[in-house]
Amino acid sequence: xxxxxxxxxxxxxxxxxxxxxxxxxxxxxxxxxxxxxxxxxxxxxxxxxxxxxxxxxxxxxxxxxxxxxxxxxxxxxxxxxxxxxxxxxxxxxxxxxxxxxxxxxxxxxxxxxxxxxxxxxxxxxxxxxxxxxxxxxxxxxxxxxxxxxxxxxxxxxxxxxxxxxxxxxxxxxxxxxxxxxxxxxxxxxxxxxxxxxxxxxxxxxxxxxxxxxxxxxxxxxxxxxxxxxxxxxxxxxxxxxxxxxxxxxxxxxxxxxxxxxxxxxxxxxxxxxxxxxxxxxxxxxxxxxxxxxxxxxxxxxxxxxxxxxxx
Ligand code: FAQ
Numbered sequence: 001x002x003x004x005x006x007x008x009x010x011x012x013x014x015x016x017x018x019x020x021x022x023x024x025x026x027x028x029x030x031x032x033x034x035x036x037x038x039x040x041x042x043x044x045x046x047x048x049x050x051x052x053x054x055x056x057x058x059x060x061x062x063x064x065x066x067x068x069x070x071x072x073x074x075x076x077x078x079x080x081x082x083x084x085x086x087x088x089x090x091x092x093x094x095x096x097x098x099x100x101x102x103x104x105x106x107x108x109x110x111x112x113x114x115x116x117x118x119x120x121x122x123x124x125x126x127x128x129x130x131x132x133x134x135x136x137x138x139x140x141x142x143x144x145x146x147x148x149x150x151x152x153x154x155x156x157x158x159x160x161x162x163x164x165x166x167x168x169x170x171x172x173x174x175x176x177x178x179x180x181x182x183x184x185x186x187x188x189x190x191x192x193x194x195x196x197x198x199x200x201x202x203x204x205x206x207x208x209x210x211x212x213x214x215x216x217x218x219x220x221x222x223x224x225x226x227x228x229x230x231x232x233x234x235x236x237x238x239x240x241x242x243x244x245x246x247x248x249x250x251x252x253x254x255x256x257x258x259x260x261x262x263x264x265x266x267x268x269x270x271x272x273x274x275x276x277x278x279x280x281x282x283x284x285x286x287x288x289x290x291x292x293x294x295x296x297x298x299x300x301x302x303x304x305x306x307x308x309x310x311x
Pocket of ligand 1: 035036039040041043044047048074105106107108109123127128131134195196197198199203204205206207210216220270
């Protein structure tokens with residue numbers, strides 16, 4: 001690529017300018033964004049599966065209405081993000097096919113099962129909490145369409161996090177059996193939530209370049225630490241115990257010290273070997289196949305309309 005163009009591009013990034021779809025950009029910048037925004041979009045869509053699993057079993061009408069609204073929001077986030085990725089020259093169909101045949105990833109977290117109602121609380125509290133921690137800085141990402149999509153998404157994620165915290169609070173303040181359920185959900189979701197931020201900085205292949213391009217604003221470890229610092233007092237308020245014997249406030253650092261998740265488990269999950277990977281992809285494949293007649297019908301209709309216009 002032309003060194004002059006590269007230097008001018010980097011100067012725009014350094015000056016805090018937004019890059020727009022028709023602007024010149026390095027191939028690597030485009031490729032990284034398609035990977036990250038596409039993965040993000042897929043995560044929103046696959047992320048509806050563990051929660052959708054509980055829509056029919058929510059304990060009250062109110063909880064059910066809230067959960068339905070949240071799941072619909074997540075699907076909407078997926079759609080904005082696919083649109084943002086499409087401005088980079090990839091189609092939603094191509095991205096979907098890459099998800100379905102395993103060439104593109106989605107967040108590791110959605111390969112864990114939602115076993116009890118408190119898990120829905122834990123997902124809102126911890127998973128949306130981690131998502132917000134990652135996405136608030138992404139509102140300032142250098143690619144215009146991604147940054148604008150993030151603004152709306154973050155507003156909705158805040159509501160999701162609140163509803164999750166409220167749902168798990170109701171369990172934590174309930175009967176001993178309900179409190180046990182809340183603790184069990186925290187035990188199972190704590191380390192997978194820490195994994196959402198990606199591997200430790202030393203193993204993060206993309207961070208350095210993505211930060212130079214301001215696609216990413218923070219490193220994986222920085223955001224993980226912020227998440228722990230924010231979440232531990234929330235667990236204390238609930239009277240729940242974070243499943244980490246090494247968790248301790250470090251006065252000198254002004255942060256909590258905490259245990260790392262099992263990174264071999266993380267790499268195994270992103271390779272496709274987590275507890276639910278096979279089920280999640282089977283569900284998405286089935287939805288895609290079941291929807292084929294709708295896509296075909298709409299295309300046929302569009303062709304008929306276009307032909308009528310020409311005639
Ligand atoms: N899962 O070099 P890095 C949500 C991969 S929120 C799977 O550090 P990067 C809301 C990574 O792709 C969840 N794979 O990568 C919701 C790369 O592999 P590759 C979605 C992961 O991109 C809540 C390799 O590891 N949020 O859905 C993960 O610089 C509740 C090396 O890693 C986003 O996607 C992982 N956790 O940093 C919905 C946010 N971490 O591609 C429903 C946007 C890493 O070379 C219910 N994304 N990998 O084969 C990002 O900020 C970044 O992509 C990171 C990873 C921070 C996730």
